[in-house]
Amino acid sequence: MLHPVSEPYDKGWLDVGQGHRIRYEQSGRRDGIPALYLHGGPGSGCSPRQRALFNPALYRVVMFDQRGCGLSTPAGETRHNHTDALISDIETLRAHLNIDRWLVFGGSWGATLAALYAARHAGACSGVLMRGLFLAGRADIEWFFHGAAALAPVAHERFLQSLPARWRRRVVEALARTFASGDRQRIETATQAWRDWEHALGTWPAHDTLPAPTGDELAALGNRYRIQSHYLQHRCFTSEAKVLDAIARLRGLPVAFVHGTRDMVCRPQNAWRAHRTLSGSALFWAHDAGHDPYQPASLAAIDAALSAFARDGVFPAASGME
Template sequence: MRYPVSEPFDSGVLETGSHSVFWERVGNPSGKPAVVLHGGPGSGATPWWRTFFDSDRYCVTLFDQRGCGRSRPLASDPDTDLSSITTQHLIADIEALRVLHGIDRWLVFGGSWGSTLGLAYAVEHPSRVSELVLWGVTTTTRHEVDWLTWSMGEVYPEAFSDLLALVPDVERGGNVPAAYNRLLMSEDEELRDRAARGWCAWEERLATLQGPPNPSPRYADATFRLGFARLVTHFFGAHGFLPMDGISGRLDRIVDIPAVFVRGRLDIASPLGVVWRLAQQLPLATLHVVEDEDHGGADVTDRLLVSATDQFGR
């Protein structure tokens, strides 16, 4: 069972020059430090993320990554320059927050896109990571992005045909997220909205294994819908702004970090083999494969994640 939602004891804004990054801290100010890396990209650090930690044991830093949530400017704003929103910029923000709060090392907790960011941060700053707890684990390589689009297009050909319908003919055989990002950055407001709806419909299709897609209430918000679609396609179209071996080729740097990875067997958002091979190279990592759960996880995933933070918080 997850813990009750705890209220922040501190919050503020990290000024980076080009972005104002909103952060908050929950739990025990003297507790074990942890940082939460939300998914999306662009989903925001909603209160739900706080519930994986015992507020008596942990001091948890959460923040809305550049371009989303309570950070400004939003990716949905017409004048926002997405070139200042990359994985390297987000890693720098994590480090700036660590320094701001006087933390030496902290547990890194993340899910989905946040797991890619957590791994990228860990291999860049291994001395600053005490443990890793990651779920829905991905590394956002070209192989995984192609899986998310072209491979899943073979599973859901009708929905994939709808997704491709908006893409110009000359771009239909290539990088689908990059092509969509160009549509989403168009000066044509109607085209931007059609593209945002199209991408979010594909997200809903992949999130529902059987039957018609379950509509997500957050996509009903036009501002969220556009910002989310822009950020996802911006990062996925650039394969996470990482070299092909940006994570897999640097795992030697984190072999001494205890880690817990959780993935659903039914998680079709990326191939399970990626995290399985990753875990084989990390002697202190435990991979839990949950047979009956998908990318969003459910009761077993929640229990495993809370068990991990409880264990590391002792």
């Protein structure tokens, strides 16, 4: 379920060095259970709707836009923007807010970041919740840009047509070159094509084609995909093996995975593999849900996990499809 969207009681920018300032906010109950929400992408940024994933009567919700994302500055900046820097930013923010331990909840790329952060700073975590896990390896990237074409061939063909024919087997490199080119027309064409392909895979069942982005929306999407192409070109500065190793090192912490059984962006096998890697973790399958966290089955699974954690300090041994 979605809870009422509570207005932030605290928000601001935090200077994290190297020319970056991150935008953060706190909402919900001031003396509630501290919980950090990590957005996906990389590059997406936070939105008010994400607050509604948490019961504001129970949780003190902390959200921030990662480097170059959302309202963080400089917008779309890729210099000094990498995974280790984001992990450091999380710890800087925790110290700034005087939080001893918090539940770390991330979706998609945010789930990847949650695992890597928690493995490095386990003492700062009361638990970890990962939705729609992205393993950040070659297989995940190859699936998104090529393998998933088997499920949405028309949408994939439209996406490829936005790229020069000679680059269509090297999509990540082509996109990185495009967003670094400074060529406005190329960037806008790639931005719309990428957004449409992501939308085609991210919803289940598939929705109609979105209207073309313009103005501020187009600029924000361009910043988002500039950062995402930067991260994907460098395989998110990590690897599948490192992410799975990080998850294995979370033993002793309450850990849960939520994953849609129809997720075409981050395949369900990611959650299954991670769950099998970490004995004692909980796995919530969101039946017939895609990658979108706001589909009813995903919302129900997220709410069940967060409600149980608020009540018991652990996640139930959920399954549904084990």
